[in-house]
Amino acid sequence: MKQTINIFWFRRDLRLEDNHGFFEALKSDKPVLPIFIFDNTILSKLPKDDARVTFIHESLQEMREVLEIKYNSVIAIYHGTPENIYKALIENYTIDTVYTNSDYEPYAISRDKKIKTLLESEGITFKAFKDQVVFERNEIVKKDGSAYKVYTPFSRVWLDEYKRNGITYYPSEERLNNTFKSSELQNLTLEDIGFKEAKVKIAPYTVTPTLIADYEATRNFPAQDNTSKLGPHLRFGTVSVRKMVNEASKQQNITFLKELIWREFFMQILWHFPHTAEESFKPKYERIEWRNNETEFKAWCEGKTGYPLVDAGMRQLNQTGFMHNRIRMLVGSFLCKHLLIDWRLGEAYFALKLHDYEMSSNIGNWQWVAGCGVDAAPYFRIFNPTTQIDKFDKQHNYIKKWVPDYQELTYPTPIVDHKTARERCLKVYKTAVS
Missing domain, CATH: 1.10.579.10 (DNA Cyclobutane Dipyrimidine Photolyase, subunit A, domain 3)
Incomplete structure (x- = not known):
């Protein structure tokens, strides 16, 4: 008889700590199989030495190593279309629930809708959680429920909400013992997915109290290069946005924090007005x-x-x-x-x-x-x-x-x-x- 499991689907959240959806999955009473899918639809548009693909692959290998050494578990890594991968997983496991974190881009919304329909047709629950932003979708809107189209009032309400409610952390790192026990699960090299290692690497990020405090004074002068290089790490979730917001809010000068709010402003614009992706x-x-x-x-x-x-x-x-x-x-x-x-x-x-x-x-x-x-x-x-x-x-x-x-x-x-x-x-x- 096949073992009943839950699945956590990594996407833009490549970290084991303070990961909301992963935390919710690990709290459940069934072992959690962590997976990642190199999605053909996305990969087909990229050059074969794309630094972002190398970065994702390296991040996954680091996470796999931690899980294997400490918990006799790994992340199962697949390549193909999400639909085909899930059909194969349904064949191989008895799945109760698939957990993941929400993604707000048009392709991701359409992909998740299809996967949710497929899973529900098999009696499997699909649950997505807020993780890559502090506030999502309709959480910061005008009193009449319509979207803010101007940054300044959006940021004011965002800051008020943040100061009033603070931030909840999700200590997924404390529950990793509930991962599915096997070190035999599928792994893939870059070559397996048709890519090669990029010559240019994604830089590590630097977010120190000094950088945040000096950010307003130095950010406009490119020769000083006093930027955090945080962008890719927020994009792929190798760092928690909650952690970064918390660090930024400790400083008197909130210019750095406002840059993080700009990111969320544009995210809710794309979500409310998806036509802006092309028009x-x-x-x-x-x-x-x-x-x-x-x-x-x-x-x-x-x-x-x-x-x-x-x-x-x-x-x-x-x-x-x-x-x-x-x-x-x-x-x-x-x-x-x-x-x-x-x-x-x-x-x-x-x-x-x-x-x-x-x-x-x-x-x-x-x-x-x-x-x-x-x-x-x-x-x-x-x-x-x-x-x-x-x-x-x-x-x-x-x-x-x-x-x-x-x-x-x-x-x-x-x-x-x-x-x-x-x-x-x-x-x-x-x-x-x-």
Whole structure:
């Protein structure tokens, strides 16, 4: 007779401690089989040396090792479509309940709906819990139940709720003894899923009291590189957002905490307005006549626009999978407004390259610079890529690092004149939105 078990499905929560769904599963009276599925639907869109896939694989192996050494258990790792994997699991085990943590992106919502239907048709319960955010979905909304479309009032209510109710931790690490006992469960190498180890690795994060305290004073200067590198770790859940919010809230200066709130603001926007994954939040901006010049887009991607600060950002992205936040705004604005290239093309390029790519934040920020999103910069706000150097890289240290050829004869001349591009942009946008 097959043993009755519960399953915990790891996705964007690659840690054993303070993991809400895992904690709920481990509290149950049945042994918990932890699983991870390398989903073909997601993998098929990625380059074969994608650093994020290497990072996920390494994180899973570290977790497996802890479970094996201490608890004679492991995480079973599969590759395929979630539907097919669950059909096989149903054949092999008597499953009572599948536990997981909620995911709010459009693909994830549709995937989970299908899996829930499949499981329920077999008499299996599907339970999902809030884990990757402090507040989700409809928890921070206006009094009439509608979504906030402006960050400032959203953040005010978010902070009030947080101060009033605090944070609940879920000590899953204390209950790991209730994992399914077997060290024979399926493991996979990167090669097994058709990938190879990435040459560029995802950097560890740094969140110290000093970094948080100094964040407001230093965050706009890319040469100082005083950023936490926390993005990928929140994206894949190798660190608990509750832990980070708690650390940030201990400081007098809450600028760092507000960045974590921005993340949740954009998540609830995508959840309330899923059309923004592909369309402008403000419909009239769909009327913009983008030029979408392929040669200029290629120059932007390669960091060969002739504007050193723009090129520095793009070269940093291409070489490291990271770009400083201040520079992200500049390169985004340059693409949409100087070159009149559709924000969706820039968003897709970032999705391919950024280690910390998070759909909601990426779309939210791209629509912000293009002027077409919620709480967006007005369309006539056009960053000057030359004066931005005086403000944020006066000694040219950031530029020298990433564009060492910027004073050489071989460095390209600007692909567009700032004044001409600005006037063209204002004319095209005004025609579209007026």
